[in-house]
Amino acid sequence: MPNKKVASSVKDQELIQLRRDQMIKGAVTLFIEKGFHRTTTREIAKASGFSIGTLYEYIRTKEDVLFLVVDSIYMRVKERMEALFDTETASISSLVDAVRSYFQLVDDMQDEVMVMYQEVKSLPKDAKEYVLQKEKGMVAMLERVIANSLPYTLSKEDVSLLANNIFVQGQMWSFRRWMLQKEFTLDTYIDRQVHYFLKSVQEVGNLQA
């Protein structure tokens, strides 16, 4: 059950899971507050509710903590996206619903998105690649919804572009909050983004109908 990419000297798998959950919970808050580099392992241990020695029983390096945190965020986001997107019905309106839900999700996990967004670069190369694969997977989900919901066929590239745009517009809500959240409420933001998104994917023929 616990992430096998991170080695632990403890054997008991359930315990590993438990301790790592504590760890992730403690670390996220810290990473949000002060960033990965300015957070010390001692602070992480304390926020997790155990000693520095114990912390190192469940990870090998500080970067492991970051990896666990980022990975857990990705998992949670992905999980929720999957719940939103697995509609059978494929239509413009279901597409709109999915996009709206995605924006709501991002709003809900603003801080986590921020961490995911800013600290991935601090991961070691291999962990970074692993994480980017996950992100690809998430974009792919958006791609699928888009491709399936439009009444006409778009090129693979166009689908990818639109999916990336939506994906990043979601993230923007978080990382440009200092600007956007002064001008928009979540609802108006969603409303206008969806509005322009729809216009950009409307077929001319449809419009006239």
Add this chain to the structure above:
Amino acid sequence: MPNKKVASSVKDQELIQLRRDQMIKGAVTLFIEKGFHRTTTREIAKASGFSIGTLYEYIRTKEDVLFLVVDSIYMRVKERMEALFDTETASISSLVDAVRSYFQLVDDMQDEVMVMYQEVKSLPKDAKEYVLQKEKGMVAMLERVIANSLPYTLSKEDVSLLANNIFVQGQMWSFRRWMLQKEFTLDTYIDRQVHYFLKSVQEVGNLQA
């Protein structure tokens, strides 16, 4: 001429400018390679071509270097944007030209955009605010072009939203290059983004005409 927000013990203003230019040049490369936190002051000094002692004649703290770097990038981007956008003619095509140029600019300064993007958070609070003001200024330039170039009036919020979207779509080309630059060339990326942007701002009436 040199940035007065950063104190220097050297008097000669021209020399300050010169040394700081060396410093910025050296530091950008390092920050791109390994990020601000993993770069040491000694590495910065070396990359700048002088001793650690000399480095500290021109700044007070390591964060000053980051500030100088980020500020210089903002200045260069802004300068180039100003050159692109001050067209008298205001029309859809001039808008498209501006957007295209902006994307080209971002491509040209990919690494710098990346730094600007990822390390601003490491600045001390006041420097961060100063920098965000600069970013606001850049978005405002886009807003002006958009508002002036469309043959109809958009709400202030819509203009802002579209400007932010364009701005971030430019940055995306840099910070999501691992994904986008595998699927698109710069030209096709610009082409498709502009395509969808145009669709999203086209008036229905115009379309039918």
Add this chain to the structure above:
Amino acid sequence: MPNKKVASSVKDQELIQLRRDQMIKGAVTLFIEKGFHRTTTREIAKASGFSIGTLYEYIRTKEDVLFLVVDSIYMRVKERMEALFDTETASISSLVDAVRSYFQLVDDMQDEVMVMYQEVKSLPKDAKEYVLQKEKGMVAMLERVIANSLPYTLSKEDVSLLANNIFVQGQMWSFRRWMLQKEFTLDTYIDRQVHYFLKSVQEVGNLQA
């Protein structure tokens, strides 16, 4: 038990006491040899028998070491003074005994007195004030002995003056040793100082008796 004015990241109070004792012991020697400013933290660590990292587990700054050293010296001096002075009997001869003992004590702790004497000025303001209070306490002890032992009443100021004189004459033995200890042995020094002290507090009437 350990001094609470200096923060430590170690929890175990006994260990703190132990390590700080090592630290004080090592540091005193160094401070005597080369003074506070010319002593490095690494030298202190080495002289204490542990690593620089460990040193900083028990203090926050180099000045903390100085404070611990000075405070410990004051405590030791005060302790010994208390042992000497709490005689019930109050008479000229008990006063003389106390003064003699005090001079002997100062001789015994010459180096420590020297440090106490020369480095207090390097303490941060609040620590300095705390230490001066302690010194006041010590002078007050002398004042009490003087006031109680003389067969007539002196003004508060005169008592204070005499106490300060004695106190400083003790310290002199240490900080003017380059001069005094060439001309006097401890015994002759005590003898002559006591002699003149007695003359200065003798009542004329008594003399004639």
Add this chain to the structure above:
Amino acid sequence: MPNKKVASSVKDQELIQLRRDQMIKGAVTLFIEKGFHRTTTREIAKASGFSIGTLYEYIRTKEDVLFLVVDSIYMRVKERMEALFDTETASISSLVDAVRSYFQLVDDMQDEVMVMYQEVKSLPKDAKEYVLQKEKGMVAMLERVIANSLPYTLSKEDVSLLANNIFVQGQMWSFRRWMLQKEFTLDTYIDRQVHYFLKSVQEVGNLQA
């Protein structure tokens, strides 16, 4: 004219004297404020009214500045003491006058006495010895006054002891000002010290007369 113990690369003797006077004047203030170790050579140069480069034209090391300062203070104190003490008349009352004047002098040069007092230890060994010789000279002046003014003969050691006591009681007024200057005005301090001093050197026989 300028102190030959400190080397200078400048030839012009008058200029050396001039610059060093500036230097001493600037440095004393700084040493009083923050002590020798916490004062930087750049601060000294600035307070002296010239550049760091110029500073080093007139001295070899930072310690040279301290030496010049201390030496100058000693010279000034000695000069004034000589002026006070070279009375022909030798009597108890002339002794008292001399002592009073000395206390007044010390009060007048409190800060300088403090520096002299606290920073001598920071001098290199040979400079320190030179300076201690000077101090011996000053004590010797007091010894002479004492020996000549009393109507009976004291042992060499007793004279020395009394001279040292007076000398240090003067310095005390400066270095224990935090305590003494709360309880005494200069006049009352002098008054009481002289009072007790007189008692301690009065001959019993004289008293009865």
Add this chain to the structure above:
DNA sequence: GATGAATGAGGCTTCATTCAT
């Protein structure tokens, strides 16, 4: 398994001194 004291490499910064102009 849990603890937390111990370690020391390494980071940032200062500052006495030099030297070309």
Add this chain to the structure above:
DNA sequence: TATGAATGAAGCCTCATTCAT
């Protein structure tokens, strides 16, 4: 002679990691 930019050794302190209990 005067200047002040350049230098780099050296200082203080932090913190990821280990390991004995």
